[in-house]
Amino acid sequence: MSDLDERETSAPEPDGLSVVEADDAGSADYVTFDMDGERYAFPMDRVQEIIRMPDLVRVPLGPASLEGLANLRGRVLPVVSLRSCCALADAEHDETTRVIVVDGGVPLGFVVDRVASVVSVDREAVEPADTVQATVNSDILVGVIKSGGEEMTTILDVDRLVGTQFALLARHRGAGDSRTAATAADEGASDDLADTLELVSFTVDGQEYALPIDRVQEIVQAPEEVSRIPNAGRNVLGVMDLRGRLLPVLSMRRVFGLEVTPLEPRNRIVVVSLGGESVVGVVMDTVREVLRVPHDLVAALPDVVGTAGRATEVESVCRLDDGKRLVSVLSIDRMFDSATQAELAAHLDGFEAEETTEGEPQMDIADDGRGDEELFVVFRLDEEEYAVDVDAVQEIIRVPESLIRVPKTYEFVEGLVNLRGTVLPVVDLRTRLGLERSERDDRQRIVVLIIGGVRTGFVVDSVAEVARVAKSVLEPAPELSAEQASLVTRVANLPEQQRMLMLVQADQLLAAEQAQALSKVTSKPALAAA
Structure with a gap:
């Protein structure tokens, strides 16, 4: 598959097997991997891609083998422990742990200890599973590849793995063909992302701005108030508690020299990364959308404009809707230079978090016009x-x-x-x-x-x-x-x-x-x- 990362297949090969770039009529390709000291394989035509261990969201009441859900380029990907599926002992994940994404009707990721290689094997060298003894349930085996010596590579059956562990998921295979086609289209579309600039756009005082999405960690609703920090910089509103950590909160209106308005339910706090583990929350009037803008529609700010006062915070401008919509792209590093970061750190040092709101979240749903x-x-x-x-x-x-x-x-x-x-x-x-x-x-x-x-x-x-x-x-x-x-x-x-x-x-x-x-x-x- 085109998505298979070549770096994941550069490990030493099993004895007697060679990595090839094309498949012969009498051979088949396999992705080989290790678990609990043994070598296994999936048929290459069932493997969509191989990824490093992602961040997971745990799902309640799921199968024991389910590790959680991951976000794979906008798709929800169930990730399961292949060790658990094969009744092997659990093991801690480390830097060699990988997730092999297979086509099981819908995409499904299997966690393995280590990916070894992509190999091409003569079909006659594959022995049926019922002729050999194996350390895993033979019901999920397709066959075994023998490589001359005592070393064997056990081929696992993707369909039986999915069917035995996730019966409900297996029922959707009929609809899976159309999903797989759509996935292929998405995969091709993802290649185009390299030629685009991904941004989060927002408004301040009626004007539209944007920040690079790779510097935005999350977006949260503004609280009713924030805890003020004595003698903090003029742009700092205070601090708020964000899931147990102190988050300094700045006003983009103050950064722009505008009148600061009281926090409202429509306000959002964009949590941006300043480098390393440093983060700061910036209050925006509203957050609009995520933009993917082709690079040819992005122009650097002219030098004659960039030297005039605060405009240096704008590093480029996106021309959208045939130039009728201009979005100014801000530079995080220019907005928060090292001096500003040091000042924030000094004010936060020793500051104890306080409960910033009383009572419960205000559920003001008088406006039923929810639209989309x-x-x-x-x-x-x-x-x-x-x-x-x-x-x-x-x-x-x-x-x-x-x-x-x-x-x-x-x-x-x-x-x-x-x-x-x-x-x-x-x-x-x-x-x-x-x-x-x-x-x-x-x-x-x-x-x-x-x-x-x-x-x-x-x-x-x-x-x-x-x-x-x-x-x-x-x-x-x-x-x-x-x-x-x-x-x-x-x-x-x-x-x-x-x-x-x-x-x-x-x-x-x-x-x-x-x-x-x-x-x-x-x-x-x-x-x-x-």
Whole structure:
């Protein structure tokens, strides 16, 4: 395949096998790799590409072999442990770990210890699997390549691997042909990205600007206020807590010498990288879109303009819509030089984070004109982000100091709470989704939903924001297990923010019999009077 990275196939070859560039009529190509000290292979025509171990988003209630979901150039890629599929012992990932992306009806990534080479083998040198003994289940073997000595390369069956581990995924192979064709088109289109400039555009005081997407780490909604830093630079509004770390927040309006307006729900904070681990959040009026602009539509700022005051922060201009739309591309390094970074570091040193907002996220949904967007409440569990439709959320409350315990009930039921005269069952969502239970802390919240007609509270690690998500970035979640497929139905893939939101179907959080059992508990007079 054209996407196969040649650097991944430069390792020493098995004895007696040679890497070739073309396939003969009497030979077949294989990608060979190592696991647990043994050598295995996939047929080359099933391999789409080989990548390094990506960042993963863990999926609740998925198969044991599922390591998580990755973002592969805008596509959601399920990544699974091939060791687990082959009943081998787990191993830590290291710099040699690779993911082999195969065509299993839909793209699927298998984690292997090390990729060895691409080899061409005489078809007569492949012995059927039933004639040899192997260390893995023979049901997933195609055959074995013998290379003269005692060394053998075991060929694994991609279809059986997918079918045995992911039955639901295997059902979609019929539709997979069209997906594969679309994927091929996407692969070709990705080659064109080398000739484009990728940007995140935003507006300040009605003017459109952009930053290089590789310097943008994420985009978050602006809080109601930020904690101020005494004697900070004039451009610094203060600091905010971003998932447990202090983020200095600057105003782009101040950078541009404009009047600073109070923070509003439409404002967004663009978190940009200053190099190394240093990041800063910049308040924008609004964030517009991700742009991919051909280089021939990007022009450097003329020298006569670039020497005039603050305009040096603009390094180029994009001419869009036949020149009717001009987007100024800003330079992060010019905006935040070493002196500015040192000043920020000095002010942050020793500063302790404070809670910047009180109460819960404001769910102002009076404007129903959502158009091509959907509105979600985003919450976190075990460092992953989930989302539920805002219309399903009744309210968000703090976790009380104590709950009324319920004997002989489900393990995930934390207890009951009296919410303004109504008995509310409280479920630990971590336990319900098979995650490890955590200690209570001040960040946790109860998200109140209606499940099967019963008002039910779900304890989450924290509530992040109420986010508008474009329908164009919503896609069906891979169906990897029956329970997971009914609970996590869609994924919001946000590569420009380096985020992936798993969209939870609220009415699937409890089974019908579970909701009915909780309804009986809350209807008991003694509890209602508590």
